[in-house]
Amino acid sequence: MRNLRIGVLVSGGGSNLQAIIDAIEVKKLKSQIVCVISNKKDAYALERAKIHGIEGIHINPKEEAYDDRLLAILKDKKVDLVVLAGYLRIIPIAMIEAFPDRIINIHPSLLPKYGGQGYYGIHVHRAVIQAGDKESGATVHYVDGGIDTGEIILQKSIPVYQEDTPETLQQRVLNEVEHNILVEAIQVMESKVTNC
Numbered sequence: 001m002r003n004l005r006i007g008v009l010v011s012g013g014g015s016n017l018q019a020i021i022d023a024i025e026v027k028k029l030k031s032q033i034v035c036v037i038s039n040k041k042d043a044y045a046l047e048r049a050k051i052h053g054i055e056g057i058h059i060n061p062k063e064e065a066y067d068d069r070l071l072a073i074l075k076d077k078k079v080d081l082v083v084l085a086g087y088l089r090i091i092p093i094a095m096i097e098a099f100p101d102r103i104i105n106i107h108p109s110l111l112p113k114y115g116g117q118g119y120y121g122i123h124v125h126r127a128v129i130q131a132g133d134k135e136s137g138a139t140v141h142y143v144d145g146g147i148d149t150g151e152i153i154l155q156k157s158i159p160v161y162q163e164d165t166p167e168t169l170q171q172r173v174l175n176e177v178e179h180n181i182l183v184e185a186i187q188v189m190e191s192k193v194t195n196c
């Protein structure tokens with residue numbers, strides 16, 4: 001068991017970030033979040049970080065050598081585990097090499113279904129409803145060189161109801177699956193990562 005120094009990368013609302021913060025506060029997780037980094041200046045996730053006294057950093061992809069700065073911050077903060085929590089950018093190979101098996105992502109589908117280019121946010125849930133799937137869910141996986149292709153750490157499903165819309169399904173997947181399995185996956189990492 002080890003207390004990990006977590007860097008959370010975000011682009012949006014940050015409800016998954018909030019789930020991690022809450023789990024740390026109630027001591028379900030031993031780890032600490034040492035920084036929250038966003039590619040979007042107005043991401044509400046940055047506000048959540050601020051409320052909880054966590055350093056929030058915005059890197060503007062248009063103005064800076066984004067990937068270099070990102071990697072430099074993660075190294076400077078001595079991050080052990082990088083958590084992508086609604087982060088809508090591709091992770092460069094240099095970062096994967098710098099954090100081997102130490103970058104995890106949450107994806108709102110039962111991978112390998114509905115993963116890859118174009119499958120993000122509401123698009124995933126729209127595709128599930130259009131296909132008439134009877135179940136959906138979410139997956140936490142390691143990040144490799146592809147999009148949503150890394151080894152699966154945890155996955156959980158819920159039923160899709162006939163009356164579900166992409167929006168209702170998105171909310172249920174977030175509340176009933178994502179927030180739980182992301183915390184559970186970090187618990188798995190806490191027990192796995194030993195030699196940082």
Ligand code: GRF
Nearest residue numbers: 012013014015016086106108
């Ligand atoms: C989640 O559905 C996550 O799986 C996906 O983007 C969404 C982010 O939600 N990658 P939030 O910002 O954590 O509320």
